[in-house]
Amino acid sequence: MSVEVETATKHAGEAGHSGPEIRSDVHVRIEPLERGGVSVALESRVKPYYGDAIRRQTEEVLEALGVRHAQVAIHDEGALPFVIAARIEAAARRAGLGEGTRVLPDRLSLPDPSPRDRMRRSRLYVPGSEPKYFINAALHGADAIILDLEDSVHPSEKDAARLLVRNALRAVDFLQCERMVRINQLPLGLEDLEEIVPESPDLILIPKVETPGQVIDASQKIAEIKANYGITRPIWLMPILESALGIEKTYEIATASGEIVALTIGLEDYTADLGVVKTATGAESLFARQRMVNAAHAAGVQAIDSVFGDVGDMDALRAWALTSRAMGFEGMGCVHPLQIPVIHEAFAPTPAEIEKARKIVAAYNEAQQKGLGVVSLGSKMIDPPVVQRALKLMARAQAMGLVA
Amino acid sequence: MAILEKTELVLNAAGRMVPEIANGRPQVPYLGVGKYQPRGNKAAPPIRTAADYPESGDKRVADLETALRKCGLRDGMVISSHHHLRDGDRVALMALEAAARMGVKDLMWFPSASFPSQKAAIELMASGVIDHIEGSMNGPLGDYCTQGKMRGMGVLRSHGGRWQAIQDGEVHIDIAVIAAPTADPFGNCDGSHGKSACGSLGFALADSLYADHVIAVTDSLVPFPCIPWQIQGNSVDYVVTVDSIGDPARIVSGTTQVTRSPDRLRIAEFVARFLRDAGIMRNGFSFQAGSGGIALAFVSYLKQMMKDAGVKARFVRGGSTKYLVELLEEGLTDYILDGQTFDLSGVQSIASNPRHVATSPFTSYNYHGKGNFASMVDAVVLGATEVDANFNANVVTHSDGRLLHGIGGWQNCLAAGCTILAVPSFRDRIPVIVDEVTTLCGPAELIDVVVTERGIAINPRRQDLLDAVKGSKLPIHPLQQIKAEVERICGGKPQRPQRADRPVAIVKWVDGSVLDSVWQVV
Numbered sequence: 001m002s003v004e005v006e007t008a009t010k011h012a013g014e015a016g017h018s019g020p021e022i023r024s025d026v027h028v029r030i031e032p033l034e035r036g037g038v039s040v041a042l043e044s045r046v047k048p049y050y051g052d053a054i055r056r057q058t059e060e061v062l063e064a065l066g067v068r069h070a071q072v073a074i075h076d077e078g079a080l081p082f083v084i085a086a087r088i089e090a091a092a093r094r095a096g097l098g099e100g101t102r103v104l105p106d107r108l109s110l111p112d113p114s115p116r117d118r119m120r121r122s123r124l125y126v127p128g129s130e131p132k133y134f135i136n137a138a139l140h141g142a143d144a145i146i147l148d149l150e151d152s153v154h155p156s157e158k159d160a161a162r163l164l165v166r167n168a169l170r171a172v173d174f175l176q177c178e179r180m181v182r183i184n185q186l187p188l189g190l191e192d193l194e195e196i197v198p199e200s201p202d203l204i205l206i207p208k209v210e211t212p213g214q215v216i217d218a219s220q221k222i223a224e225i226k227a228n229y230g231i232t233r234p235i236w237l238m239p240i241l242e243s244a245l246g247i248e249k250t251y252e253i254a255t256a257s258g259e260i261v262a263l264t265i266g267l268e269d270y271t272a273d274l275g276v277v278k279t280a281t282g283a284e285s286l287f288a289r290q291r292m293v294n295a296a297h298a299a300g301v302q303a304i305d306s307v308f309g310d311v312g313d314m315d316a317l318r319a320w321a322l323t324s325r326a327m328g329f330e331g332m333g334c335v336h337p338l339q340i341p342v343i344h345e346a347f348a349p350t351p352a353e354i355e356k357a358r359k360i361v362a363a364y365n366e367a368q369q370k371g372l373g374v375v376s377l378g379s380k381m382i383d384p385p386v387v388q389r390a391l392k393l394m395a396r397a398q399a400m401g402l403v404a
Numbered sequence: 405m406a407i408l409e410k411t412e413l414v415l416n417a418a419g420r421m422v423p424e425i426a427n428g429r430p431q432v433p434y435l436g437v438g439k440y441q442p443r444g445n446k447a448a449p450p451i452r453t454a455a456d457y458p459e460s461g462d463k464r465v466a467d468l469e470t471a472l473r474k475c476g477l478r479d480g481m482v483i484s485s486h487h488h489l490r491d492g493d494r495v496a497l498m499a500l501e502a503a504a505r506m507g508v509k510d511l512m513w514f515p516s517a518s519f520p521s522q523k524a525a526i527e528l529m530a531s532g533v534i535d536h537i538e539g540s541m542n543g544p545l546g547d548y549c550t551q552g553k554m555r556g557m558g559v560l561r562s563h564g565g566r567w568q569a570i571q572d573g574e575v576h577i578d579i580a581v582i583a584a585p586t587a588d589p590f591g592n593c594d595g596s597h598g599k600s601a602c603g604s605l606g607f608a609l610a611d612s613l614y615a616d617h618v619i620a621v622t623d624s625l626v627p628f629p630c631i632p633w634q635i636q637g638n639s640v641d642y643v644v645t646v647d648s649i650g651d652p653a654r655i656v657s658g659t660t661q662v663t664r665s666p667d668r669l670r671i672a673e674f675v676a677r678f679l680r681d682a683g684i685m686r687n688g689f690s691f692q693a694g695s696g697g698i699a700l701a702f703v704s705y706l707k708q709m710m711k712d713a714g715v716k717a718r719f720v721r722g723g724s725t726k727y728l729v730e731l732l733e734e735g736l737t738d739y740i741l742d743g744q745t746f747d748l749s750g751v752q753s754i755a756s757n758p759r760h761v762a763t764s765p766f767t768s769y770n771y772h773g774k775g776n777f778a779s780m781v782d783a784v785v786l787g788a789t790e791v792d793a794n795f796n797a798n799v800v801t802h803s804d805g806r807l808l809h810g811i812g813g814w815q816n817c818l819a820a821g822c823t824i825l826a827v828p829s830f831r832d833r834i835p836v837i838v839d840e841v842t843t844l845c846g847p848a849e850l851i852d853v854v855v856t857e858r859g860i861a862i863n864p865r866r867q868d869l870l871d872a873v874k875g876s877k878l879p880i881h882p883l884q885q886i887k888a889e890v891e892r893i894c895g896g897k898p899q900r901p902q903r904a905d906r907p908v909a910i911v912k913w914v915d916g917s918v919l920d921s922v923w924q925v926v
Contacts, residue, residue, distance in 0.1 A: 046833045050894070079833070
C-alpha cells in the first residue's frame with residue numbers, strides 16, 4: 001500500500017450498514033479531499049427507482065454540511081430519505097466535516113402535547129440504530145414508541161444512532177403513539193439531549209437512575225435546550241431504576257422533578273446487581289416492584305413494569321402482565337409488537353370490574369344529584385376512595401374502547 | 405437459428421402494446437373480460453390401438469433416452485413437464501439433457517412452471533437444444549429471458565390458461581414427460597405416495613390427455629394397480645424407472661411456518677377481519693389462500709374467528725398446508741379441494757383423508773370449459789408485485805421489469821366472489837401501489853380489495869363491499885390515499901425504470917388472448 005493512499009484514507013468517515021441481509025439502511029463513506037469537488041459513487045438496490053433522488057439528496061446534504069471536496073461512496077439497501085440524511089451526516093462528522101451543522105429533514109406537523117397522565121400500558125422499544133424498525137413501529141397500536149439510544153445501540157454507534165433518532169422524530173409519523181426516547185446513562189445522555197430535545201419528544205427515559213441529582217441534571221439540561229429553541233410544550237421524564245441503590249431511593253427520585261410522570265424498573269440490570277437469576281415469575285424482584293408501585297403512588301406518578309424478554313412465550317407474558325396489573329403497575333415495556341395486544345388485554349379491566357365500577361359511578365352520580373354526602377349501593381356504603389377508583393377505572397375502560 | 409422475430413405491436417383493450425405474432429403463431433389481443441368468443445372444436449391426440457401395446461400391460465423401457473427415441477423425438481418438438489416436485493424436480497432436466505445427448509435442437513420446453521434449480525436449462529438454450537420456454541420463468545431463467553437472450557418468445561400462462569392452450573390446440577405437446585412419485589408398469593401414476601411424494605398430479609393431467617406421446621418416470625414402481633391413478637395408464641406410452649425423480653427436501657417443506665413479521669401479521673389479520681366483518685365468513689362459505697407467509701397467517705386468524713363465530717366452510721381450496729389440514733381435521737371445513745400440496749401434512753392428508761381431494765386445472769381453472777371452480781369460491785387471498793390506483797395488478801415482474809413469479813393460478817382465482825390482494829404498501833422503499841403497473845396480469849374490474857399494513861382499500865366498483873363493512877372498526881381508506889402516504893414516506897414517486905422496445909415474453913389472459921408484453925430490460 002502506498003503512502004499516498006494511507007494519507008488519503010486517514011480521515012475517511014463511514015456510517016451505516018449495507019449487505020445482502022441489511023434492509024432499509026445505507027452505508028456511506030466520505031473521504032475528504034483537498035480539491036476536485038465532490039464525486040459520488042452510488043450503488044443501490046432501488047437505483048432504477050430512486051437513483052436520481054438519492055444523488056440529489058446526497059449533493060444537498062453535503063452542500064449543507066459544507067463538504068466541498070470529497071469522494072463519497074454510497075451503498076444503499078433501500079433506506080428512506082431521513083435515514084440517508086442521518087447516515088451522510090454521521091459519516092461526515094466522523095470524517096471531521098460539518099462540525100456544528102445539522103441537516104434536518106422536513107418536519108411533519110407535531111402531534112398534540114402528551115397529557116401528564118395519559119395511558120401508558122405498552123411502550124415498544126425500537127433500537128435506535130435499526131432504521132428498518134422505525135417506519136412501521138407505530139402501526140401496531142402501542143401507547144408509546146421508545147426510540148432507544150442506550151442498551152440496544154453499540155457504544156461505537158451512539159453518535160450515529162442519535163442522528164437517526166433525531167431525524168426520525170422529525171420525519172416519521174408515530175400516529176397515536178407517545179414519542180419517547182431512552183437516552184444513555186449520564187453524562188453521555190446529556191449529549192443525546194442536545195440532538196433530541198430540539199425535536200420535542202414527548203418523554204425522555206433516563207436509565208440507571210440512582211440519585212435524585214441525576215434526574216435534576218437531565219431536567220436542567222432539557223430546560224436549557226428548550227429555552228434556547230423556544231420550546232414550551234412539556235417533555236416528560238421517566239426514570240428507570242435498575243439497581244438496589246436506585247430502588248432504595250425510589251421515592252426521592254420520583255419527587256425529584258415536576259416533569260416526572262412515571263417510574264419504571266429495569267429487571268435485567270436489577271437482578272444482575274443482586275446477583276440473582278431473573279425468573280419468569282419474578283419472585284426475586286417482588287420487593288423492588290412493590291416498592292416502586294408504592295413510591296410512585298405516594299409521589300403521584302405512574303408505576304410502569306419492566307419489559308418481558310421472551311417474545312416466544314405469550315402465555316408467560318400474559319401471566320406476568322396480569323400479576324403486574326394486580327400489583328398496581330399501569331403498563332409494561334414491549335420488545336416485539338406481538339406482545340402489545342397481550343399486554344393491552346391483560347391491563348384491561350375485566351367485564352366484572354367494569355360492571356361493578358359502573359354501578360358505583362351511577363350511585364355516585366345519583367347521590368350528587370340528590371345532594372347526598374353519602375354514596376350507597378344497595379345496603380353498602382361506598383367510601384370516597386372507592387368512588388375515585390371506580391371513576392378512574394371507567395375512564396380507562398373508555399380510553400381502551402371497552403365502554404361507550 | 406430463429407432469432408426473436410420482428411413483429412408488429414398492437415394496442416389491446418387494456419391499453420397495452422402486444423405482439424400480433426408470437427413464436428410464429430398469430431395472437432388474439434386481449435378484448436376485455438369475457439369478450440373473446442372462441443369457435444371450433446378442442447384438439448385431440450391421435451387414435452391408438454391396444455394392438456400396439458403389450459397385453460401384459462408392462463410398458464417399461466430401459467431408460468429415458470430409449471423412451472424418447474421410441475416416441476420419435478426430433479428437432480423442433482414440444483416437450484412438457486409438470487412442477488409438482490417444485491424446486492426438487494430432477495425429471496424435466498433429465499429429459500431435456502437426454503434430448504441434448506441425442507443431438508436434437510430447437511425444442512420448446514413447456515413446463516407447468518420452472519424453478520431456480522432448473523437453471524441448467526440456460527445452457528440448453530445457449531447451445532440451441534431449447535429454442536424457448538412457454539411457462540413461468542423466474543430467477544436465472546427469468547433473467548435470461550428478460551435480458552433478451554432467449555431465441556423464441558416466452559409465453560406466460562396461468563394454470564387454467566395452460567389447460568386452455570393445450571385443449572384449444574394453441575400448444576401441441578409432442579412428448580409429455582410425467583414425473584410420478586408412484587407408478588405401475590401400465591403407467592398409472594399417483595403423486596400422494598412414494599419416497600418423492602408431492603400430493604396431487606393435477607398439473608400433468610392435460611399433458612397426459614392431449615400429448616401425442618406420454619412417458620411416466622418414477623422412482624417408486626409398484627405392481628399393477630397403482631391406486632389411486634391420478635394419471636391413467638391408458639394415456640401413457642412408456643414407463644421409465646430411475647433412482648430418484650427429485651430431492652424430497654425441496655419437493656415439500658417439512659413444516660410451513662407462519663410469518664413472524666409484525667407488518668405481515670397485521671396484513672393477515674386485516675384480511676381475516678375483513679372477511680368476517682363483510683359477512684363473507686358465514687356458514688357454508690369457501691375460500692382459497694396460497695402458501696405465502698401472509699396467506700398462512702391469514703388462515704390462522706380466520707380459523708380463530710370461525711371458531712368464535714361457530715362458522716364452518718363448505719370447502720377450502722389448496723395449495724394445501726398443515727393449516728388447511730387442521731381446518732379439515734377440526735371440522736371447520738367439509739372439504740379441501742387441492743390443486744397442489746405444499747408440506748408434509750398436506751401430502752399425508754391427501755393420501756389418507758377422502759375429504760381432501762386432488763383437483764386439476766380442468767376442474768379448478770379452465771376458462772374454456774363449462775364453468776370452473778374458481779368462480780364459485782367466495783373469497784381468495786393473493787399476493788401481487790404491484791397494483792395501480794385503479795386496482796390493476798401485476799404478479800409476474802419486479803418494478804424494474806425482471807421476471808419474478810409465474811402467474812400460477814393467480815389470474816384464474818380473480819374470478820372469485822371477492823378477490824383480495826394482501827400486500828405490503830412498499831418493499832425496500834419501492835412503492836407497491838404505483839401509477840402504472842409494469843406488467844398487467846389482472847384487470848382492475850376483477851380485483852376487489854387491496855389490504856396493506858396501512859389500511860384496506862376497496863374497489864369503488866364494489867359498492868356492496870363498501871356498504872358491508874360500513875360501521876366496522878377496519879381502517880378502510882381510498883387506495884389513492886394509501887398510495888399518497890407511501891409516496892411521502894418513500895420520498896416521492898419512483899422513477900420509471902428504462903426498458904427496451906422489444907417484447908421478450910407475452911402474458912396471456914385466461915382465454916388465451918394477449919394481455920400484456922414483458923419487455924427486454926436494458
